[in-house]
Amino acid sequence: MAIDDDAGRCVSADIAAGISPAAALFHSLADENRLRIVARLARGEARVVDLVGELGLAQSTVSKHLACLRDCGLVDHRAEGRQSFYSLTRPELMDLLASAEHLLAATGHAVVLCPIHGTRHGTTHGAADARGALRAELDHDLERLDRQAGEIEGKTVS
Incomplete structure (x- = not known):
């Protein structure tokens, strides 16, 4: 998936062309780094900095994948001061x-x-x-x- 710069949403050409919701769900989970983020969030909420340290990914990579997972409704966040804590929604x-x-x-x-x-x-x-x-x-x-x-x-x- 790629970030659609105009809408700021996580989309692919297939999804934009109208593939089924099930296919879109599995497409959102097709990236290994997104799966690693999901697996980590299953153990409890985490900040971007936590995910960067634990998964060994760049901050921009973690942020991009979290945005995609949020667009798909699989992840959400809560703000506490200037920090955001991410967790699975389902x-x-x-x-x-x-x-x-x-x-x-x-x-x-x-x-x-x-x-x-x-x-x-x-x-x-x-x-x-x-x-x-x-x-x-x-x-x-x-x-x-x-x-x-x-x-x-x-x-x-x-």
């Missing part, structure tokens, strides 16, 4: 990402062999490392969400 986004991980596991990560997006055609080893880190973060977040759901239901989940 915790069920983590359920969607966990389902994607389960689907990848069930298909034997066949997407790695995809002629368009797989390692045979340009995906680097760094992407595999980042995918592993994201998977670990998602597992951690799912365990936390399971515990919270159990507490809400009045029972302890181990």
Whole structure:
């Protein structure tokens, strides 16, 4: 996705041409850095400076991706003095990402062999490392969400 300078919104040619909302959602999650930001925000709110330090990204990169995620309604912020604290708007986004991980596991990560997006055609080893880190973060977040759901239901989940 790119930032549309006229409107200041996160768009792509496909979205501007009217693709379905589901396709737009998945397109917004197609960037590895946006997924890393989402995974981090699933653990709690953070400032841009926090995300820069934790994810090792440039401030401009983090800000651009946060703007995109905000435009998509997946992230919002609250102001406290001169600082903005970002958080996920929809915790069920983590359920969607966990389902994607389960689907990848069930298909034997066949997407790695995809002629368009797989390692045979340009995906680097760094992407595999980042995918592993994201998977670990998602597992951690799912365990936390399971515990919270159990507490809400009045029972302890181990």
